[in-house]
Amino acid sequence: MLRLGYPATIAAEWLRDLPAGIELVPVSDKMDHDVEIDVWIPDPYAARAMRAWPRLRGVKLVLSMLAGTEWIPGTVGPHVTICNARGAHNISTAEWTLTAILAMLKYLPLYLDIQASGLWKRRFEASAHYARITADPRPMHPDVMQEELTGKTVLLVGYGAIGQEIERMLAPFHVQMLRVARTARATPPVHPVAELDRLLPQAEIVVLILPANPQSIGLIGRRQLALMRQGALLVNAARGPVVDTDALVQALQSGRIRAALDVTDPEPLPAGHPLWSCPNLIITPHIGGSTPQFTPRSLRVAADELRRYMNGEPLRNVVQAAVDRNP
Amino acid sequence: MLRLGYPATIAAEWLRDLPAGIELVPVSDKMDHDVEIDVWIPDPYAARAMRAWPRLRGVKLVLSMLAGTEWIPGTVGPHVTICNARGAHNISTAEWTLTAILAMLKYLPLYLDIQASGLWKRRFEASAHYARITADPRPMHPDVMQEELTGKTVLLVGYGAIGQEIERMLAPFHVQMLRVARTARATPPVHPVAELDRLLPQAEIVVLILPANPQSIGLIGRRQLALMRQGALLVNAARGPVVDTDALVQALQSGRIRAALDVTDPEPLPAGHPLWSCPNLIITPHIGGSTPQFTPRSLRVAADELRRYMNGEPLRNVVQAAVDRNP
Numbered sequence: 001m002l003r004l005g006y007p008a009t010i011a012a013e014w015l016r017d018l019p020a021g022i023e024l025v026p027v028s029d030k031m032d033h034d035v036e037i038d039v040w041i042p043d044p045y046a047a048r049a050m051r052a053w054p055r056l057r058g059v060k061l062v063l064s065m066l067a068g069t070e071w072i073p074g075t076v077g078p079h080v081t082i083c084n085a086r087g088a089h090n091i092s093t094a095e096w097t098l099t100a101i102l103a104m105l106k107y108l109p110l111y112l113d114i115q116a117s118g119l120w121k122r123r124f125e126a127s128a129h130y131a132r133i134t135a136d137p138r139p140m141h142p143d144v145m146q147e148e149l150t151g152k153t154v155l156l157v158g159y160g161a162i163g164q165e166i167e168r169m170l171a172p173f174h175v176q177m178l179r180v181a182r183t184a185r186a187t188p189p190v191h192p193v194a195e196l197d198r199l200l201p202q203a204e205i206v207v208l209i210l211p212a213n214p215q216s217i218g219l220i221g222r223r224q225l226a227l228m229r230q231g232a233l234l235v236n237a238a239r240g241p242v243v244d245t246d247a248l249v250q251a252l253q254s255g256r257i258r259a260a261l262d263v264t265d266p267e268p269l270p271a272g273h274p275l276w277s278c279p280n281l282i283i284t285p286h287i288g289g290s291t292p293q294f295t296p297r298s299l300r301v302a303a304d305e306l307r308r309y310m311n312g313e314p315l316r317n318v319v320q321a322a323v324d325r326n327p
Numbered sequence: 328m329l330r331l332g333y334p335a336t337i338a339a340e341w342l343r344d345l346p347a348g349i350e351l352v353p354v355s356d357k358m359d360h361d362v363e364i365d366v367w368i369p370d371p372y373a374a375r376a377m378r379a380w381p382r383l384r385g386v387k388l389v390l391s392m393l394a395g396t397e398w399i400p401g402t403v404g405p406h407v408t409i410c411n412a413r414g415a416h417n418i419s420t421a422e423w424t425l426t427a428i429l430a431m432l433k434y435l436p437l438y439l440d441i442q443a444s445g446l447w448k449r450r451f452e453a454s455a456h457y458a459r460i461t462a463d464p465r466p467m468h469p470d471v472m473q474e475e476l477t478g479k480t481v482l483l484v485g486y487g488a489i490g491q492e493i494e495r496m497l498a499p500f501h502v503q504m505l506r507v508a509r510t511a512r513a514t515p516p517v518h519p520v521a522e523l524d525r526l527l528p529q530a531e532i533v534v535l536i537l538p539a540n541p542q543s544i545g546l547i548g549r550r551q552l553a554l555m556r557q558g559a560l561l562v563n564a565a566r567g568p569v570v571d572t573d574a575l576v577q578a579l580q581s582g583r584i585r586a587a588l589d590v591t592d593p594e595p596l597p598a599g600h601p602l603w604s605c606p607n608l609i610i611t612p613h614i615g616g617s618t619p620q621f622t623p624r625s626l627r628v629a630a631d632e633l634r635r636y637m638n639g640e641p642l643r644n645v646v647q648a649a650v651d652r653n654p
């Protein structure tokens with residue numbers, strides 16, 4: 001019978017959707033004995049999973065609960081097949097992105113500060129904020145207290161499954177969409193990354209949702225930030241190193257742009273880092289994917305892959321194919 | 328030539344869309360002489376408009392820039408027709424509502440507080456918050472850091488133009504919609520207000536978006552709040568007096584529900600009021616409609632009505648028809 005190692009921290013009720021006819025083996029980083037398993041679902045906390053690995057014997061297939069699998073190949077080596085949980089983060093990350101955009105356009109940081117002060121009349125600070133950040137000198141009447149998403153131009157940098165989910169959630173706001181990705185496409189129009197600098201000045205909102213790799217690291221540097229419009233919003237729902245942190249701190253401190261980050265570089269962001277206190281910035285501590293739906297959704301992806309493995313069908317989300325031990 | 332009085336505080340560029348062949352008369356609350364006008368667009372700040380009124384002569388039609396016209400009949404009397412700016416707030420108010428829902432489900436107040444403290448590791452407070460507010464005791468793995476809107480049940484209380492706009496913006500989240508309004512309907516199903524108490528326990532999010540009138544004032548009292556689910560979110564995008572403030576303070580302080588309010592009772596909320604410091608609450612100081620798009624959008628509604636008036640066509644947004652002076 002196939003033996004499946006799963007994180008001992010996951011409650012039994014979440015394992016219902018796994019195929020019948022397998023033996024479930026709880027795996028913990030505190031085990032004092034070796035265990036023999038065929039397939040391993042590692043703990044989503046990489047440190048815990050890496051501590052458990054030396055006790056595992058016979059692993060042929062790793063099914064990650066996450067989209068990112070950075071630590072796995074170096075730990076398990078080349079003779080193991082690795083699949084990620086493609087799709088498990090789409091909804092939660094896209095929802096975080098919508099939240100970040102709307103919260104910034106509606107000046108929630110200012111209003112939560114006003115709420116804490118208990119002074120209703122401070123709402124007029126919003127008008128001054130609008131004039132300053134957008135550099136819109138037109139007298140508005142009544143006073144502007146927040147901005148609209150409807151009708152804005154959004155540049156998606158990255159157009160995988162999560163990027164497309166973000167576009168779907170933006171649809172009711174009739175935004176003008178611009179798209180950039182590694183692979184250019186005709187329908188809908190997706191521009192190659194080489195056109196990023198040309199498109200940046202057109203967008204009021206720039207959303208980063210692309211994988212971290214040697215091509216994307218540092219993609220948003222001093223030059224790209226300088227090409228963004230006055231008051232434009234940079235949203236990083238991807239990985240911290242895609243943005244040059246020093247350049248971002250400078251752009252924020254000068255009042256040129258706004259930003260919302262669920263990821264940072266370095267991460268965790270250490271106490272006292274200048275990014276924490278930049279103006280016009282929302283930081284959430286890498287929480288975009290962590291909802292109550294994550295565990296069941298992620299395990300459904302794993303269960304589907306496991307079923308294919310047991311039936312000898314091709315796997316869907318292979319990020320590393322095993323190299324034969326005895327070729 | 329028809330004479331139109333408009334708020335002197337509105338810049339000339341916003342008046343472009345008004346019909347040709349009218350005389351534009353700026354009206355200010357600081358005028359030291361009477362002015363003769365046929366149609367009046369009052370200043371959106373009621374106090375300023377009420378101060379200007381005694382200087383106006385000959386007004387037959389008032390075109391409000393706002394949806395709410397509460398102060399106008401008592402000021403101008405029964406011999407003047409009053410139209411509101413139906414539709415001018417739809418987008419901005421619906422966007423505010425989406426923002427409020429998402430910000431609360433993503434724990435933005437907690438994360439902005441963590442950002443201010445500069446302590447990344449405080450993110451684990453979110454898991455305790457989730458368990459407490461939802462009373463969901465199931466161990467989740469990895470830790471829950473925020474919730475999803477997707478798949479939740481939303482009860483719309485009020486189903487006019489803004490309510491329908493909110494529903495449109497909620498569509499990508501595949502929410503289960505329940506609707507209550509004064510007028511029941513079959514498609515889509517809209518329940519009569521009498522069924523409110525039966526529907527409240529089914530919803531995870533309750534959105535108030537109905538006009539304030541004798542039937543709706545106090546609609547959400549102690550009993551209705553007690554019928555809401557543990558951790559359910561009450562969003563008031565309507566008018567403060569629709570909710571019993573004392574009952575709301577109690578429900579929030581006991582940790583039973585969450586709320587997001589753009590309106591309060593009393594309003595403005597005075598310094599020191601207990602609502603300011605309730606937990607699980609976002610207050611914004613009545614800013615839902617005040618975006619840069621408000622002035623042009625509202626004046627387009629007025630321009631359309633003015634064109635009808637000049638052509639002798641029926642007006643669209645009459646909230647008070649003039650009573651003849653000499654019947």
